[in-house]
Amino acid sequence: MRTQVGNLLIEPKLKARVRWAQHNLMQPLRETGTFDLVLLRNVPIYFDLPTKQRVLDALSHSIAPGGYLVISHVESLQGLRTDLQLVRPSVLRKPRR
Secondary structure, eight states, X not given: OOOOTTOXXXXXXXXXXXXXXXXXXXXXXXXXXXXXXXXXXXOGGGSOHHHHHHHHHHHHHHEEEEEEEXXXXXXXXXXXXXXXXXXXXXXXEOOOO
């Protein structure tokens, strides 16, 4: 693999297994299926509690059973209702049903 300054290079075998998507969290989620991993770092800290709850509810439905949500270590979901279980600080997992 050759180095390219300023670019992120992803191993082709891994890239073929990953779906990268950008989404406006204030809009309804598109029909994208479920995700095994959602990275939401340094985003919820900018939302008020009702907005955090709305975003968390939408994301929770989009995470596959056994899948993970990763938030920043400075963020908290305290005061929010969720079916996600804390695995360790900043890492939550949707239970398998």
